[in-house]
Amino acid sequence: MIFPTASRDNMGAGKYRLVPTLGARYNLPEITPGSWAAFLLRYDYDFAGESDRNHISELQLAPLVNFALPDGWFVDLYPSSDIRYNFAAKRPGDSGRWFFPFNVMVGKLLTRSIVASLEIGVPIVNDYQVYDFKLEARVGFFL
16 A cells, blocks of 8 residues: 655655555576566556546556576566556656566675665656656665
8 A cells, every 4th residue: 555645746646555466486496596587467556645636547567587696696687567557547748558668686685684786777668657767776684
């Protein structure tokens, strides 16, 4: 569930949203030990909020492939659910309903409980504007 936290139009959707998610994973030891592929399907939609804001109805996909490398390194293709299809009305500036980027993430397991990664994304099909360039640095902790 996503709650509206921003009061200005350019700071958030102003809607209460649900994002049900379904995923499946398949190990790929024939590539390298620890490699795997997964498919993530999400549907982001609003159910309440400010009536003057745009309706949200968006399919999000992530055909993730993880390549395990030596010494705790890894490379992921499509690590985020950034492939999107907009079922709602077109927004100003959008020429279509699809957003299809190329995303890659490189990371390293620093210790048994800490992972660091850097993700880069660039649009291939940008008819439904999500971003022009994406750069995310992450640090994760396992308990």
